[in-house]
Amino acid sequence: MAIISNTVGYLDGDVLLEAFFAFDDSLTGRRPAVLINHTWAGRDDFVAEKAKKIAALGYVAFAVDMYGKGVLGTTAEENAKLMQPFMDDRKMLAKRMQAALYAVKLLPWVDDSKVAAMGFCFGGLCALDLARTGADLKGIVSFHGLLGAPDNIKDNSIKAKVLVLHGHDDPMGPVEQVIAFEEEMTKAGVDWQFHTFGNTMHAFTNPLANNPDFGTVFQPDADRRSWLLMENFLTEIFA
Numbered sequence: 099m100a101i102i103s104n105t106v107g108y109l110d111g112d113v114l115l116e117a118f119f120a121f122d123d124s125l126t127g128r129r130p131a132v133l134i135n136h137t138w139a140g141r142d143d144f145v146a147e148k149a150k151k152i153a154a155l156g157y158v159a160f161a162v163d164m165y166g167k168g169v170l171g172t173t174a175e176e177n178a179k180l181m182q183p184f185m186d187d188r189k190m191l192a193k194r195m196q197a198a199l200y201a202v203k204l205l206p207w208v209d210d211s212k213v214a215a216m217g218f219c220f221g222g223l224c225a226l227d228l229a230r231t232g233a234d235l236k237g238i239v240s241f242h243g244l245l246g247a248p249d250n251i252k253d254n255s256i257k258a259k260v261l262v263l264h265g266h267d268d269p270m271g272p273v274e275q276v277i278a279f280e281e282e283m284t285k286a287g288v289d290w291q292f293h294t295f296g297n298t299m300h301a302f303t304n305p306l307a308n309n310p311d312f313g314t315v316f317q318p319d320a321d322r323r324s325w326l327l328m329e330n331f332l333t334e335i336f337a
Contacts, residue, residue, distance in 0.1 A: 100124050101153050103146070107167065108201035110194050116168070117198065118146045118161040120153035121207050130212035130236070130336040131158040131202050133228075135195075135221030137301075138177040140170040144304060145218070155329065157336075160202040164194055164224060174312075181220050188227060188248030195228040199235075212236055212336050214258070216328065217243055218303060219270075222262075229258040237261065237335035239328050242300050245271050245279040256283075260290040261331045263324040265298030269313035293327060295320035 103120040118141060121129075132152050136145045141163040149159035163169075164184065171177035184191040195215075203210035214237040215225035222243015229238045230247070232254035240262045260283060264271055276292070283290040301307035301314035303321045308314075 099154065101150055103150060103153070106201070106205075108197060110197035113194075114167050115163040115194075115197070117141070117163050117201065118149055119159060119202075119205065120146075120149045121158045122153055122156060125156060128207060128209040129156060129158055130214065130332075131160055131205070131208040131210075132332070133195075133198055133202060133213065133215040133217075133225065134159055134161045135215065135217030135224040136162065136164065137219040137221055137304075138171065138181040140165050140177075140180060142170055145221070148218075151325075155332065157332070158202070158205060158208050160198070160205070162195070162198040162221075162224070164191075164220075184220075184224075189250055191224060192227050192231045192248075195224055196231065196233065199228065199233060214238065214332060214335060217241065219301060220244060226260070229256050229260065230254060232257065237331060239263070239331060241303050241324060241328075242268055242271070245275050247279070247282050256286050256288045258288075259331075259335055260288050261327065262290070262292045263320075263327060264292065264294050265300060265302050265317070265320065266294050266296050267298060267313075268300040270300050291331075293324070295323065 100123040102123045145161040149161045152159035216239035217225040218241045222240030235258040237259045298317045298320045299315040302317035307316045
């Protein structure tokens, strides 16, 4: 196994974005691709490491950049300021995601008929919103993602299968939001799964998360179990 990684620039209108991609150079031929969407902090080392792990599974991993080349938040206040415009304008969010989908399909190692998207926190919402546009995706995986449906993207056919991995005690995904999401997916006729981990808060996959007052705490068991569920899901959708 030889994991090759690099960055690649792409555009959304006149905004220059820079994705991180990784693949196993010992494999031959085109293979499925997985878009990986970052947290509210931006495209950082956390998603780069996830991309390498996805590449080790035999896929092309493409860590999406939502904010612009080199743009990263360093505090909760900065992160919120970067994320909020996309929360306020979900059409802009969807357009930014569609630019990433277009870019990944141009990579020479990618089988562009087999693409999935996953994401963490804000990134989970990004992946779900891409599916909500009716994009031709095999599947979506949300790790402790934000679930609220946009009010300006409606009635599109969701083609992707959906896997949501959620902490029961996540203050950013309360029960009423979970129920609304499940009803949304059911009404849309989606093949969906929702896995809830007990005694688990937001950001459970991030070893650096340790702020129970804010609701973000690493949970190693949920981290391990959710990754295994994702692996099985990708195997299924790309079969």
